[in-house]
Amino acid sequence: MSKAFTKETDAVEDDDEPSLPSLPAGGKNYITPQGYARLRDELLDLIDNERPKIVDIVHWAASNGDRSENGDYLYGKKRLREIDRRIRFLTKRLEIAEVTDPSVHHGGDQVFFGATVTYADESGDEQTITIRGIDEADSAAGEVSWIAPISRALLRMRVGDTVRLATPAGVRDLEVLDVRYPAPPA
Structure with missing residues (x-):
């Protein structure tokens, strides 16, 4: 199908990043040391554990042939997008965090x-x-x-x-x- 006949709303929307909660003008992203550690641990777990597992599943599912009806492949790709989106979100939030004890x-x-x-x-x-x-x-x-x-x-x-x-x-x-x-x- 030609792109000339698609609506702008037909675009894939699950690649949109979650919006960051807004901060007051000139405000900082205050966080406790425990909250910072919890977010950092979640980020490291996603990078070191969960993402590699899903990549292995997607690789295995892709080697099985037809990807159009392969549930493991389709679900795995969707889950990878979710993980990558969360990794980007956590990385941005940790970069601007102001740790306050x-x-x-x-x-x-x-x-x-x-x-x-x-x-x-x-x-x-x-x-x-x-x-x-x-x-x-x-x-x-x-x-x-x-x-x-x-x-x-x-x-x-x-x-x-x-x-x-x-x-x-x-x-x-x-x-x-x-x-x-x-x-x-x-």
Whole structure:
């Protein structure tokens, strides 16, 4: 089929790289040493273990003949693209990472990157969050990115301070009850 008769949307879309979460203007990609190590370990595992295994499978499947209906070959090529895309993503993120150790604030009562903060709203409901980097925040574990609205509102606050947070449900007043940091490595 001639390219003149194809739509622009017919292009293969699974080669698009995932967009990087946006940083505030002039902001840095802060990450804890543990988060950096986790991303680096994932990158090295992809390069040293997973990718070579898939390359072997694709090579074996290609030697079997007809590639058009060869599931191992087709799946392997697709998986290779996914791995290569993740490798590019991790490489870019690690290059711009600004490793920040929150344990330097151990014992402090002011909220900075890496703090575990307990706060209460007007109704007395308490919640605890840990402020992490964009690439390491896990909402299921109570971790939020440092660029999230709640984090930005709490940054620089101290125990006992009250902060106003604009939410879709309206403005909420939050009181900082506790600030903790991990202990410095021994």
